[in-house]
Amino acid sequence: ARRLAVARPPCAAKSTAAAAASDRGDVRVGDEVSVECVDFATSGEGVCKLANGMVLLCDGATPGEVVRARVTKLRKKLAHGAKTATERAAPNAVTAPCPHHEQCGGCAWQHVNYDAQVGHKRNRVVDVLARIYKAGEDAEAKVGACVGADETSRYRNKMEFAFASGTRGKTVVGLRPRGANDSVVDLSGGCLLQSEEADRVLAAIRETLERADGRLEAFDRTSGEGTLRSVTIRTAGGERGGEKAVMVDLATTASPNELKTGPLAGLIDVVSKVPGVVSVVHTSGGTTTKAGSTKKVEAVFGENKLVETLNGIDFELSSASFFQTNTEQAARLVRQVREACAFSGDKSEIVLDLFCGVGTMGLSVASDCSRVMGWEVVPEAVKDAKRNAELNNITNAKFYRVDLARLNPSKGPKGLLTTPKGKELPMPDIVITDPARPGMDSALIAILRTIGARRIVYVSCNPATQARDLLLLTAPSEGADDVAYELKTVTPVDMFPHTTHVESVAVLERKA
Numbered sequence: 451a452r453r454l455a456v457a458r459p460p461c462a463a464k465s466t467a468a469a470a471a472s473d474r475g476d477v478r479v480g481d482e483v484s485v486e487c488v489d490f491a492t493s494g495e496g497v498c499k500l501a502n503g504m505v506l507l508c509d510g511a512t513p514g515e516v517v518r519a520r521v522t523k524l525r526k527k528l529a530h531g532a533k534t535a536t537e538r539a540a541p542n543a544v545t546a547p548c549p550h551h552e553q554c555g556g557c558a559w560q561h562v563n564y565d566a567q568v569g570h571k572r573n574r575v576v577d578v579l580a581r582i583y584k585a586g587e588d589a590e591a592k593v594g595a596c597v598g599a600d601e602t603s604r605y606r607n608k609m610e611f612a613f614a615s616g617t618r619g620k621t622v623v624g625l626r627p628r629g630a631n632d633s634v635v636d637l638s639g640g641c642l643l644q645s646e647e648a649d650r651v652l653a654a655i656r657e658t659l660e661r662a663d664g665r666l667e668a669f670d671r672t673s674g675e676g677t678l679r680s681v682t683i684r685t686a687g688g689e690r691g692g693e694k695a696v697m698v699d700l701a702t703t704a705s706p707n708e709l710k711t712g713p714l715a716g717l718i719d720v721v722s723k724v725p726g727v728v729s730v731v732h733t734s735g736g737t738t739t740k741a742g743s744t745k746k747v748e749a750v751f752g753e754n755k756l757v758e759t760l761n762g763i764d765f766e767l768s769s770a771s772f773f774q775t776n777t778e779q780a781a782r783l784v785r786q787v788r789e790a791c792a793f794s795g796d797k798s799e800i801v802l803d804l805f806c807g808v809g810t811m812g813l814s815v816a817s818d819c820s821r822v823m824g825w826e827v828v829p830e831a832v833k834d835a836k837r838n839a840e841l842n843n844i845t846n847a848k849f850y851r852v853d854l855a856r857l858n859p860s861k862g863p864k865g866l867l868t869t870p871k872g873k874e875l876p877m878p879d880i881v882i883t884d885p886a887r888p889g890m891d892s893a894l895i896a897i898l899r900t901i902g903a904r905r906i907v908y909v910s911c912n913p914a915t916q917a918r919d920l921l922l923l924t925a926p927s928e929g930a931d932d933v934a935y936e937l938k939t940v941t942p943v944d945m946f947p948h949t950t951h952v953e954s955v956a957v958l959e960r961k962a
């Protein structure tokens with residue numbers, strides 16, 4: 451490779467012929483450059499500046515580090531690179547605890563100390579609030595400290611692994627490498643993000659694949675051949691100090707017969723005998739279209755059920771239901787939400803729990819209010835939420851299957867506060883909303899403004915879409931039936947140590 455020196459910050463810049471070459475934009479794929487990392491990009495890569503002003507996003511670089519990087523991709527104003535060596539270590543750099551860190555796409559920040567990770571996550575929330583919500587310099591004052599985790603390894607209660615063809619005709623199971631989705635990193639050392647119980651399942655699957663010598667083939671999306679699509683391992687039940695229970699969901703293209711005899715049946719048998727495994731389910735199909743999902747889920751060992759406990763409330767989960775992936779931090783998140791609701795204490799308030807999943811937020815605040823009404827699109831999750839209310843003897847929470855992306859704002863409050871059977875529901879005092887990454891539909895936001903609940907607590911796993919929605923919720927009122935909100939605070943919560951993801955809880959109050 452040609453060696454282009456040095457795009458250092460102005461104080462350290464060297465005037466060499468090579469630097470002049472990059473000054474002229476003469477950077478090519480394959481070049482090696484020496485650059486200082488100045489920040490993290492949203493994607494988790496280090497932001498470095500070449501001497502010609504071009505930004506280089508460098509995988510594995512940490513702010514403050516001077517790296518040698520190979521240019522891997524060039525766009526008009528942006529270059530991508532991979533670190534090949536550290537020339538000066540970053541103050542916040544640590545040795546990644548996982549042996550697979552260099553290749554695996556599972557976590558981007560194992561090489562950064564945890565306090566710095568939490569700091570970067572808060573900065574990200576401040577940044578989107580300043581730019582997208584247009585808070586400018588006020589963003590800093592609105593955003594609280596990021597709620598960090600005590601446990602930074604083995605914190606995930608659910609991980610999904612992929613299958614792929616490996617060497618010598620064998621099938622391998624693992625996580626996707628950075629920037630690729632057709633191969634996997636074979637996690638021979640297990641995965642430090644999941645429980646030891648789940649790691650034992652992963653090891654049993656690896657050993658079975660090794661012995662199967664290619665007779666259990668990975669599904670190939672291009673040719674449509676092969677059987678094994680993915681395996682999801684879910685662990686629950688640690689809160690009361692007892693043994694953890696494990697559910698394994700194998701997604702394959704197999705026929706019902708292959709689940710009973712042959713190598714796949716053998717794999718299911720091995721998995722079901724791993725200590726702690728209480729449930730093995732099989733998922734077939736898997737295409738999701740506008741008409742719905744073609745997925746078919748059946749229990750092939752035990753029941754399609756796992757019980758997780760959060761702040762003393764039991765949640766029964768089936769394989770298709772969303773549940774917060776970090777149980778310890780979910781307990782903190784729920785406490786944060788409860789506090790943000792600012793209940794009066796007389797249990798008079800009515801709470802609307804939007805995107806309620808299995809009822810995590812609504813059931814957690816049911817004892818503080820008179821009534822909870824939960825909306826969710828996934829039928830299994832609605833069923834689980836209803837069952838969870840029963841399981842915990844909670845009688846003031848009701849859950850309904852509603853698609854919150856298909857509402858009619860011209861109906862005003864009724865566009866949301868009507869059950870699927872046509873019954874009108876009362877106006878809520880407090881709204882808890884916790885959408886998936888795309889955020890809330892503009893029609894839903896318009897309806898929330900016509901309802902005008904006194905408080906909205908907005909939980910999000912995507913600060914950018916949250917900031918976009920906050921802008922809409924706080925826009926000036928356009929008349930008597932349109933309530934504007936004021937953003938009070940945003941609290942980042944770290945649900946996913948070692949990754950770039952950050953959750954945030956925004957509190958909005960109705961303007962007088």
Ligand SMILES: C[S@@+](CC[C@H](N)C(=O)[O-])C[C@H]1O[C@@H](n2cnc3c(N)ncnc32)[C@H](O)[C@@H]1O
Pocket residue numbers: 772773774804805806807808809810811825826827828831852853854855856884885886911
């Ligand atoms: C981030 S999860 C939050 C779940 C729940 N609040 C919790 O804390 O466990 C988002 C939820 O929104 C649901 N969802 C996604 N799109 C939806 C839609 N269009 N209408 C209603 N619910 C939807 C998902 O199924 C998922 O359960």
